[in-house]
Amino acid sequence: MSDFIKLAEAVFRGDFGGAGQITKELIDNGTDPLAIINQGLIAGMDIVAPKFKAGEMFVPEVMMAARAMAVGMELLKPLINDVDIPSKGTVLIGTVAGDLHDIGKNLVAMILESGGFKVVDLGVDVSVEKFVEAAKQYNPQVIGMSALLTTTMVAMKDTIDALREAGLRNNLKIIVGGAPLSQEFSDQIGADGYASDAMAAKELCEKLVG
Numbered sequence: 001m002s003d004f005i006k007l008a009e010a011v012f013r014g015d016f017g018g019a020g021q022i023t024k025e026l027i028d029n030g031t032d033p034l035a036i037i038n039q040g041l042i043a044g045m046d047i048v049a050p051k052f053k054a055g056e057m058f059v060p061e062v063m064m065a066a067r068a069m070a071v072g073m074e075l076l077k078p079l080i081n082d083v084d085i086p087s088k089g090t091v092l093i094g095t096v097a098g099d100l101h102d103i104g105k106n107l108v109a110m111i112l113e114s115g116g117f118k119v120v121d122l123g124v125d126v127s128v129e130k131f132v133e134a135a136k137q138y139n140p141q142v143i144g145m146s147a148l149l150t151t152t153m154v155a156m157k158d159t160i161d162a163l164r165e166a167g168l169r170n171n172l173k174i175i176v177g178g179a180p181l182s183q184e185f186s187d188q189i190g191a192d193g194y195a196s197d198a199m200a201a202k203e204l205c206e207k208l209v210g
């Protein structure tokens with residue numbers, strides 16, 4: 001079995017130790033860092049994605065896989081110039097004001113990162129002002145907002161309105177998610193899209209940015 005396949009399998013199994021070890025060995029052998037990323041780490045996540053979608057893998061397993069990938073990425077980052085990292089675009093993500101739920105948001109962030117997006121995670125309880133400031137600072141292609149409480153969903157509309165007032169709305173796509181949301185709600189508040197899980201979020205970003 002090739003080392004790339006072993007690495008992809010370690011990622012798929014959520015084996016951080018193995019993923020780190022194999023990544024280290026490949027680096028020591030002088031393997032091209034981008035090949036390690038594409039043929040090892042991302043290849044591993046590419047096995048996870050369809051299985052999660054089909055209900056054959058569950059959230060904890062997906063998070064373990066994404067973490068195993070992150071272990072490899074951390075070792076590779078110093079070896080790669082920013083310009084060389086194939087980035088599909090920048091996504092700013094956060095849980096809206098008043099809401100502290102972040103498990104789903106973190107999963108979305110990890111999947112987007114492992115899918116080749118640069119992710120700026122603003123954390124939880126992100127105020128309207130903070131989203132607007134961060135949009136100015138990072139100039140993202142996409143802003144993703146998460147809400148798990150019916151009482152905090154309204155903050156999404158406030159944020160979209162504030163982005164529009166700040167003149168930033170036309171230059172970026174806004175996506176929303178979280179258990180109580182729906183496509184209908186997304187349409188109502190003027191977002192560009194809704195996704196029900198992390199894989200769908202990645203596909204949505206690819207569609208909106210591409």
Ligand code: B12
Pocket residue numbers: 059098099100101102103104105107108143144145146147148149150151175176177178179180194195196197198199201
């Ligand atoms: C874990 C949890 C907590 C944890 C949160 C820990 C953490 N670090 O996140 C703790 C214990 C802190 C908590 C607190 C509270 N919680 Co709570 N919590 C949950 C619980 C059980 C699971 C949520 C979760 O993590 N799901 C797993 C993840 C993976 O799924 P997910 O979040 O839906 O995310 C997926 C998708 O929605 C989507 N997605 C998510 N975000 C985004 C963003 C974008 C941009 C996109 C595209 C997609 C996307 O992709 C994700 C991955 O597939 C839910 C029950 C439920 N069934 O949802 C209640 C729940 C959300 N909580 C609830 C409540 C009421 C509370 C509290 C008010 C309880 C209290 N009285 O203190 C507080 C509120 C605190 C606050 N201010 O936020 C209610 C909300 C009811 C409502 N209708 O509003 C729920 C539904 C439970 C219930 N049935 O009553 N909670």
